[in-house]
Amino acid sequence: MLTDIQIAQSVPMRPITEIAQTAGIPDEALEQYGKYKAKIDLAKLPAAKSGKLILVTAINPTPAGEGKTTTTIGLADGMRRIGKNVVVALREPSLGPVFGIKGGAAGGGYAQVVPMEDINLHFTGDFHAIGAANNLLAAMLDNHIYQGNALNIDPRRITWKRCVDMNDRQLRFIADGLGGRINGVPREDGYDITVASEIMAVFCLATSITDLKERLSRIVVAYTYDEKPVTAGELNAVGAMTALLKDALKPNLVQTLEGTPALVHGGPFANIAHGCNSVLATKTALALGDYAVTEAGFGADLGAEKFLDIKCRMAGLTPSAVVIVATIRALKMHGGLAKTELAEENLTALEAGLPNLLRHVDNIKNVYGLPSVVAINRFPTDTDAEVQCVIEKCKALGVNVVLSDVWAKGGEGGEDLAREVVRLCEEEKGDFRFSYELDGTIAEKIEAIVKRVYRGDGVNILPAAQKQIDQLTALGFDKLPVCMAKTQYSFTDDKSVLGAPEGFTVTIRNVKVSAGAGFIVALTGDIMTMPGLPKKPAAENIDVDENGVISGLF
Numbered sequence: 001m002l003t004d005i006q007i008a009q010s011v012p013m014r015p016i017t018e019i020a021q022t023a024g025i026p027d028e029a030l031e032q033y034g035k036y037k038a039k040i041d042l043a044k045l046p047a048a049k050s051g052k053l054i055l056v057t058a059i060n061p062t063p064a065g066e067g068k069t070t071t072t073i074g075l076a077d078g079m080r081r082i083g084k085n086v087v088v089a090l091r092e093p094s095l096g097p098v099f100g101i102k103g104g105a106a107g108g109g110y111a112q113v114v115p116m117e118d119i120n121l122h123f124t125g126d127f128h129a130i131g132a133a134n135n136l137l138a139a140m141l142d143n144h145i146y147q148g149n150a151l152n153i154d155p156r157r158i159t160w161k162r163c164v165d166m167n168d169r170q171l172r173f174i175a176d177g178l179g180g181r182i183n184g185v186p187r188e189d190g191y192d193i194t195v196a197s198e199i200m201a202v203f204c205l206a207t208s209i210t211d212l213k214e215r216l217s218r219i220v221v222a223y224t225y226d227e228k229p230v231t232a233g234e235l236n237a238v239g240a241m242t243a244l245l246k247d248a249l250k251p252n253l254v255q256t257l258e259g260t261p262a263l264v265h266g267g268p269f270a271n272i273a274h275g276c277n278s279v280l281a282t283k284t285a286l287a288l289g290d291y292a293v294t295e296a297g298f299g300a301d302l303g304a305e306k307f308l309d310i311k312c313r314m315a316g317l318t319p320s321a322v323v324i325v326a327t328i329r330a331l332k333m334h335g336g337l338a339k340t341e342l343a344e345e346n347l348t349a350l351e352a353g354l355p356n357l358l359r360h361v362d363n364i365k366n367v368y369g370l371p372s373v374v375a376i377n378r379f380p381t382d383t384d385a386e387v388q389c390v391i392e393k394c395k396a397l398g399v400n401v402v403l404s405d406v407w408a409k410g411g412e413g414g415e416d417l418a419r420e421v422v423r424l425c426e427e428e429k430g431d432f433r434f435s436y437e438l439d440g441t442i443a444e445k446i447e448a449i450v451k452r453v454y455r456g457d458g459v460n461i462l463p464a465a466q467k468q469i470d471q472l473t474a475l476g477f478d479k480l481p482v483c484m485a486k487t488q489y490s491f492t493d494d495k496s497v498l499g500a501p502e503g504f505t506v507t508i509r510n511v512k513v514s515a516g517a518g519f520i521v522a523l524t525g526d527i528m529t530m531p532g533l534p535k536k537p538a539a540e541n542i543d544v545d546e547n548g549v550i551s552g553l554f
Helices: 004-010 016-023 068-081 095-099 116-120 126-146 198-205 209-218 238-245 279-288 300-315 328-334 347-367 384-395 406-427 442-454 463-474
Strands: 030-032 038-040 052-058 086-090 111-114 153-158 162-164 174-176 187-189 191-193 220-224 229-231 252-256 261-264 291-295 319-326 372-377 400-404 458-461 482-485 505-514 519-524
Touching: 004 111, 004 116, 016 030, 016 252, 016 261, 052 068, 052 279, 052 300, 052 347, 052 406, 068 086, 068 111, 068 252, 068 291, 068 319, 068 372, 068 400, 068 406, 086 279, 111 116, 111 406, 126 153, 126 162, 126 198, 126 220, 126 238, 153 187, 198 209, 198 238, 198 300, 209 238, 261 279, 279 291, 279 300, 300 319, 300 347, 300 442, 300 482, 319 328, 319 347, 319 406, 328 347, 328 384, 347 372, 347 384, 347 442, 372 384, 372 406, 384 400, 400 406, 442 458, 442 463, 442 482, 442 505, 442 519, 458 463, 463 505
Parallel strands: 052 291, 052 319, 086 261, 086 291, 162 191, 319 372, 372 400, 458 505, 482 519
Antiparallel strands: 030 038, 038 252, 111 252, 153 220, 174 187, 220 229, 252 261, 505 519
């Protein structure tokens, strides 16, 4: 069996100029990065149309895999095969997961975006630009203190960290500025992974260079000795940061294996940030296609919630349909089976795990008011009885189930799903609403997410977090939406609790403001903004031969 990278390397790519023509992008708007990648100068695009937006989300992930990105790409290819004008919009992969556990994130099998090696590695340099802007701000902050500290910054209350796009636990907590006065002011410091940087969130929510500059200027980097916030604007860092980001802000154009135009741009994590590709890429996809297919990170309790409550709210977007991806294998893991036991039919375990899917389905339908379909990535070991069980349970909620075989067959395996998605877009009328309104308190919004989306009993806000909430409220940040930092594996804040648990509370241990992004971050459990590498990282399997051909990149 061919690996994903071998499949990607076996399919000839079309020149990116041809893909641009397919999408209706004029030559003058195309900035090529070699033969198969380009950036789009949005100022040179023709007048925009308004396509229909399709969100692809999923159940809580398990080691059995769900294939959300693969389904997103295969659905877009399937829609194109049935004659629809479609553009797909995806996140850029982070080097952390690429070299860690997860590996690449460009789809899989015959439903991939290419060139997958470039997309998974340096691509067009967007993440490097974001990291450089983040670290420039950190350098200017520390230099300001070193040069006399005119803003009266308390070095113990610096909230801005440096970042690197790598899983490196050694950098979580460091001491810097050591070695005498000429080498800086000694203090405790730390690193985040680039995709957890607020610059990434700002980048993905900005709608123009002007909006980007305004958001950057609002970023809170520290507090003074008398507890007033200090911003990037006050450090005079915004112009230089924008200069580093101006080219990165242009969406990246690539292609699927079947030649469907794909915009791959931005990539905040969904467990510690808002988990969606850039607003600019999504709006560009809607402007170029009659349909735009996009995804949100991890399960619907994280990615979809933030896509709908944060991104759609800020950008004025309304999805026409939602696809909820699951595998029978993963549902059986939610039902208590070990990964080694998934190949055998087990209706008992499947029925025990199904509530995880059904809760996500119910949330999309009854909390957010959107039409949806369940896409089952079928494996050869799935039995007809297991498939029928899923179909019957979902139909009881008024939601259809479609079998998807895009990993093995590409767009052909996604045609049935494509037809159902088009039917939802054209025939079903949603009543889109948010899970909470902005006029509540910070605690009320957190509680609304926990009760309405996670279905918990409530929240336990630790004293330190409550003090932070009180301070942010006093500073006027209490009307912002909330971005929950939570494990992706469970509805709860405990990654070991699978399925659809009830009777739990979620503990909030830290609350901070991302004023530039425009949301409050509530940290739960032991979620970290700098992951570590596993015992055997994926990086150990990656190699390059004498001809420059990469292997082992999944």
